Amino acid sequence: xxxxxISSQPSGYNMGTVILVTAFVSWIFLHRWSQRYVKGPxxxxxxxxxxxxxxxxxxxxxxxxxxxxxxxxxxxxxPFTAYxxxxxxxxxxxxxxxxxSNYPKGKVYNSYMEVLLGDGxxxxxGEHWRKQRKTASFEFASKNLRDFSTIVFRDYTxxxxxxxxxxxxxxxxxxxxxxxxxxxxxxxxxxxxxxxVGTLAPNLPDNHxxxxxxxxxxxxxxxxxxxxxxxxxxxxxxxEALLDQSIKVVNDFTYTMIRKxxxxxxxxxxxxxxxxxxxxxxxxxxxELGDDQNSKLSDKSLRDVVLNFVIAGRDTTATTLxxxxxxxxxxxxxxxxLYAELKAFEEDRAKExxxxxxxxxxxxxxxxxxxxxxYAGLCTYDSLGKLSYLHAVIxxxxxxxxxxxxxxxxxxxxxxxxxxxxxxxxxxxxxxxxSMGRMEYNWGPDAASFKPERWLQDGFFQNASPFxxxxxxxxxxxxxxxxxxxxxxxxxxxxxxxFFEFTLVPQHPVKYRMMTILSMAYGxxxxxxxx
Numbered sequence: 001x002x003x004x005x006i007s008s009q010p011s012g013y014n015m016g017t018v019i020l021v022t023a024f025v026s027w028i029f030l031h032r033w034s035q036r037y038v039k040g041p042x043x044x045x046x047x048x049x050x051x052x053x054x055x056x057x058x059x060x061x062x063x064x065x066x067x068x069x070x071x072x073x074x075x076x077x078x079p080f081t082a083y084x085x086x087x088x089x090x091x092x093x094x095x096x097x098x099x100x101s102n103y104p105k106g107k108v109y110n111s112y113m114e115v116l117l118g119d120g121x122x123x124x125x126g127e128h129w130r131k132q133r134k135t136a137s138f139e140f141a142s143k144n145l146r147d148f149s150t151i152v153f154r155d156y157t158x159x160x161x162x163x164x165x166x167x168x169x170x171x172x173x174x175x176x177x178x179x180x181x182x183x184x185x186x187x188x189x190x191x192x193x194x195x196x197v198g199t200l201a202p203n204l205p206d207n208h209x210x211x212x213x214x215x216x217x218x219x220x221x222x223x224x225x226x227x228x229x230x231x232x233x234x235x236x237x238x239x240e241a242l243l244d245q246s247i248k249v250v251n252d253f254t255y256t257m258i259r260k261x262x263x264x265x266x267x268x269x270x271x272x273x274x275x276x277x278x279x280x281x282x283x284x285x286x287x288e289l290g291d292d293q294n295s296k297l298s299d300k301s302l303r304d305v306v307l308n309f310v311i312a313g314r315d316t317t318a319t320t321l322x323x324x325x326x327x328x329x330x331x332x333x334x335x336x337x338l339y340a341e342l343k344a345f346e347e348d349r350a351k352e353x354x355x356x357x358x359x360x361x362x363x364x365x366x367x368x369x370x371x372x373x374x375y376a377g378l379c380t381y382d383s384l385g386k387l388s389y390l391h392a393v394i395x396x397x398x399x400x401x402x403x404x405x406x407x408x409x410x411x412x413x414x415x416x417x418x419x420x421x422x423x424x425x426x427x428x429x430x431x432x433x434x435s436m437g438r439m440e441y442n443w444g445p446d447a448a449s450f451k452p453e454r455w456l457q458d459g460f461f462q463n464a465s466p467f468x469x470x471x472x473x474x475x476x477x478x479x480x481x482x483x484x485x486x487x488x489x490x491x492x493x494x495x496x497x498x499f500f501e502f503t504l505v506p507q508h509p510v511k512y513r514m515m516t517i518l519s520m521a522y523g524x525x526x527x528x529x530x531x
Contacts, residue, residue, distance in 0.1 A: 039070050040071060040074050041075075050227065053078075057222075057225060061405050061518075064085055064434075065434070067085075068085075068438075069439075072087060072441070073086055073088070073091065074086075079227045081427055083408070083428050084417075084428070085429075085430050086429060089436075089442065089465060090418040090467075091419055091431075092467045092468075092474070094417055095409060095431060096431070096474045097475035100475055101412075102411065103409035104412065105122075105124065105410060106125070106410015108410055108428060109409075109428070110124075112223045115216070115243065117311070118301075118303065118308075120307060121308050123308070132305070135285055136282065136285075137480050138285070139281075140480045140481060146483075146487075147381070150380060150381045152187055152190050153487060153488040153492070154495075156187050157492045159183070160200060160492070161500075163202060164179075164500055164528050165369065166202070167528050168500070169365065174526055174528060175523040175525055176526050177520050180318040180321045180492075181315070182204070182207070183200050184321075185207070185210055185318075186200050187313070187488065188314050192310075192313060193257055193281055193284075194281045194283070195257050195261070208249050209249060209253035211249075212248075213250050213310070215243070216243055216247055217311070217515045217517065219243040221514055222239060255303060258303065261284065261287065265287060283302065286302055286305050287302065311517070312479075316403035317485050317489060319520070320398060320485075321492055323401040324393060324397040324493060325524065326504075326510060326520075326524060329501075329503060329526075330504070331450055334393060335497075339497060341388075341390060342497060342498040345378075345386070345387060345494070350374075350378065355374060355377075357375075358370060362530040362531055372499050375499070387494060390490055392452035392456050395452075395471075396454065399443070401434075401512075404433065405512075406433070406434065407431055407433070407473065408428045411424065411426065412425060417429075436469075436470055498531075500530060501529045501530075502527070503527045504524075504527075505527060508524075508525040509521075509522050510524065
């Protein structure tokens with residue numbers, strides 16, 4: 001009898017297991033069956049749509065595009081929050097302007113990005129954000145900054161041109177995205193913080209800050225869909241351990257820059273240089289603000305200011321230039337029209353300035369460089385503003401390849417979007433510039449085509465609503481550096497596309513990398529010839 005009792009135990013346990021498994025499978029089946037008519041991403045119990053999103057992480061922007069073709073608002077349930085993705089201009093205007101106060105960056109976004117961006121302008125809300133924006137807007141409106149920026153952008157484009165010229169002589173391939181990242185890093189450090197970094201030197205020295213900054217950017221972006229990142233951070237393992245190492249490199253570089261800038265300012269005051277006036281770069285403005293007892297900006301606050309403007313002035317401009325060059329060389333008719341505009345610009349400006357343009361041979365380095373240098377001298381803030389087709393090329397690139405492909409906002413209180421979608425407090429709403437540029441209901445049946453002409457009317461550039469063309473955001477948070485970004489991009493492309501021709505290295509893959517900025521995953525490997 002005892003043996004019988006013992007042998008009967010497994011049978012009872014097995015029956016219970018079968019019942020539990022059957023109930024669990026039925027639960028999953030019913031959950032999935034209930035979604036058979038749902039047009040958005042399908043969910044699973046507990047984990048929501050995390051599995052599908054993880055499977056499509058490397059192509060998430062195009063994954064969303066596929067859903068936006070079917071519906072204008074895409075809801076993605078995740079384990080700890082719910083994301084609502086929007087691409088309709090009316091919904092975007094509601095979030096970015098009409099009900100702006102209800103959609104801050106929010107605590108969730110801030111917690112993901114704080115380790116990199118701290119409480120900087122792109123990761124803050126309320127009074128702290130307003131104070132930073134007021135100071136930055138004053139600086140960006142300065143004519144002194146504009147004129148100084150023009151000189152700096154021209155000088156660094158000339159340095160880049162020298163590297164490309166040598167590459168053409170040596171028949172060497174170049175990674176254009178890497179070169180542009182170096183150029184824009186040097187530029188923003190010079191314009192924004194009065195520092196000479198020197199990453200665009202002819203020998204292209206390693207830059208640990210840039211590499212660490214990129215690594216940190218990639219990892220904090222992964223946090224948005226990694227439910228275990230807090231556990232990994234607590235244990236300091238995996239990607240979070242690498243993030244910790246990268247942030248240390250970033251901080252060391254940034255604090256060194258801040259200390260140097262402070263020392264320069266103190267020296268200028270002590271020796272009465274420049275009549276004791278502080279330079280008009282962005283960092284100096286915030287250092288000066290920190291002298292106010294009511295502000296008391298710490299080095300940590302200044303660090304946040306520096307990194308926020310680095311990501312704004314370096315990454316966004318360099319990636320847009322990379323995509324622009326790629327789109328120009330893969331659309332021959334665009335390349336021809338742009339070259340014709342730049343040639344006509346050169347001739348017209350030379351007549352206006354009464355400058356003699358010497359004949360040159362592209363194969364003769366000396367005469368080539370002399371002609372290039374004279375041409376660059378004709379590129380001023382006002383003259384570049386007349387290049388309508390170039391402006392349209394850059395804008396069309398931003399329409400299809402926006403520097404910031406997604407921009408999430410928190411939700412303070414329950415709300416209803418103009419299309420009737422209900423959003424709940426504590427969740428997130430993300431407008432998606434990458435998807436918006438590809439929607440036919442926004443841009444017509446040729447939305448997916450690269451067509452700069454769509455921005456021109458009778459040869460003049462025509463703006464679109466900032467709630468439809470959202471590359472620079474819109475509403476109260478619209479990008480302060482828009483004009484500065486266009487200035488550098490036009491300066492760079494006007495010179496490079498006039499004097500160089502680029503071809504893609506055969507079999508080189510061009511795809512985006514998942515990070516906050518739409519950079520190219522494998523760079524942009526090109527062959528260069530002089531023209």
